[in-house]
């Protein structure tokens with residue numbers, strides 16, 4: 522999927538707005554994500570940390586969950602961090618790949634300098650698929 526500059530701009534803007542609401546008192550690393558649906562709607566999320574650190578939820582999975590709850594599937598996602606260089610964590614890569622293995626991933630900062638577009642297959646070249654190995658029967 523080729524993303525038009527206007528589409529990238531809309532997604533990055535939505536991710537920046539979500540990032541402003543990030544709850545990150547422990548890491549101070551605010552993240553915003555915005556996922557584009559095939560119907561043009563955008564679903565956004567921010568990271569939500571917790572004092573029990575393992576319960577922290579990433580911006581990417583929050584945005585994706587809102588989209589899935591609305592019956593949509595992702596066709597692109599923008600992620601905004603301080604410097605625009607952070608890529609999704611391994612857990613988010615795997616969860617995103619469940620719905621769109623070759624999802625375009627836009628990385629951006631709070632400025633329009635240095636926006637980059639990646640593919641999920643590039644970030645997660647050997648995703649886990651169930652059943653492992655493609656077997657259809659279970660023992």
Ligand SMILES: [Zn+2]
Pocket residue numbers: 579580581582609610611612613614
């Ligand atoms: Zn993550």
